[in-house]
Amino acid sequence: xxxxxxxxxxxxxxxxxxxxxxxxxxxxxxxxxxxxxxxxxxxxxxxxxxxxxxxxxxxxxxxxxxxxxxxxxxxxxxxxxxxxxxxxxxxxxxxxxxxxxxxxxxxxxxxxxxxxxxxxxxxxxxxxxxxxxxxxxxxxxxxxxxxxxxxxxxxxxxxxxxxxxxxxxxxxxxxxxxxxxxxxxxxxxxxxxxxxxxxxxxxxxxxxxxxxxxx
Numbered sequence: 001x002x003x004x005x006x007x008x009x010x011x012x013x014x015x016x017x018x019x020x021x022x023x024x025x026x027x028x029x030x031x032x033x034x035x036x037x038x039x040x041x042x043x044x045x046x047x048x049x050x051x052x053x054x055x056x057x058x059x060x061x062x063x064x065x066x067x068x069x070x071x072x073x074x075x076x077x078x079x080x081x082x083x084x085x086x087x088x089x090x091x092x093x094x095x096x097x098x099x100x101x102x103x104x105x106x107x108x109x110x111x112x113x114x115x116x117x118x119x120x121x122x123x124x125x126x127x128x129x130x131x132x133x134x135x136x137x138x139x140x141x142x143x144x145x146x147x148x149x150x151x152x153x154x155x156x157x158x159x160x161x162x163x164x165x166x167x168x169x170x171x172x173x174x175x176x177x178x179x180x181x182x183x184x185x186x187x188x189x190x191x192x193x194x195x196x197x198x199x200x201x202x203x204x205x206x207x208x209x210x211x212x213x214x215x
Contacts, residue, residue, distance in 0.1 A: 015137065015138075016068040016069055016070040016076065016134065016137075017069045017070075018066065018067070018068050019066070019067045019069050020066055020067075020146065021062050021063050021066075021067070022060060022062040022063075022065050022067055023074070024062070026067070026073075026074045027058075027060050027062070028053070028054075030057070030060060030067070031053040031057035031060070033076070033129040033130070033131060034056055035049060035053050035056070036129065036131075036132075037128075037129035037130075038127060038129070039052070041114075041164070041194045041195070041196070043194075044107075044110045044193050045107045045110040046107070051099075056090075058090075060087060060088065061085045061086065061088075064079060064080055064082065064085055064086055064087040065078065066078045066143050066146045066147055066150070068134070068139050068142065068143060070134065075130065075131040075134045075139070076128065076129065076131060076134060076139045076140070076143060077129050077143075078125065078129075078140075078143040078144070078146075079125070079126035079127065080123055080124060080125050080126060080147055080150070081117075081118055081123070081124040081125075081126065082123050082124075082150075082151075083154075086124075086126055088126065095107055095108055095111065096108075110193075113190075116160075116162065118160070119158075119160075121155070121156055121157040121158060122158050122159070123147070123150070123151040123156045123158070123160070123206075124160050124161065125160070125161040127170075128140050128143055128170070140173050141173065141176070141177060144173070144177045145177070147159065148204075148206060151206045152206045152207055156206050157205065158205055158206060159203070159205075160201065160202070161174065161201075161202050162200065162201050162202070163199070163200050164196035164198070164200075165196055165197055165198040165199070165200070166195060166197075167196075171200065171202075174202055174204075175202075177204070178204045178205075179202040179203065180203060180204070181200050181201070182201050182202065183200070184198055184199070185198065185199050186198050187199055
C-alpha cells in the first residue's frame, strides 16, 4: 500500500501520512471516525451506536479506503466504491445476524436508501471523515487527491459523490477540488429521520489539474 508523507505547516513537523487502504488493526478507529461524521444518517439503520460502530468495523473492505495516519493512528478516512465493493460492507445476512429478523428487516430498508452503484468508468466516493483535532490542516484535500490517483490508475473517467444540504463545508471542499453539482434531489421525507432534506450529486472528471498537488 502506498504512503504519501508531506511536511506540515505547523512547526515544520511532518503532517499525517496519507495511506492507501485501512491498516490492519485500525478498523475500530475508522468505524469511530465514520460514526462521528455520519452517525446521524447511519443511526436509523445501525443504532445503537456501539453496535453500529462494531458492525462497520467488522465488515470493512480495507482496500477500499484512503486513510491519514498520525503516530500510527488513523485520523482521517475517505471511502470509495470500485469493482463492486465499497469501504463499508455487510450484506442482508450480516444485518439480520447482528440485529435479528424483526429489528433487521426495517434496517435493511433504510440501508437500501444509501445504495449507489457506480456507472462504468466511475468511482463513487462514500465521504470523508476527519478527527476533530486534525481538521483545518488540509487533510481532506490530500485524501481527495489520492482518491483521484486511485481513480486514474483504475481507468476511471469520473468520480461521483453525494453531499447533503446540511454539510456546506464538505460541499465547499469538493468544489475547491473540481467537483460540480449535476443534480439535487429534495428529500423532505428524510429530514426528520436523518436530519437532511436534500442530496446533491457532484461529478469530477479524472485527470484534471486538481488531481495534482504535492506528494
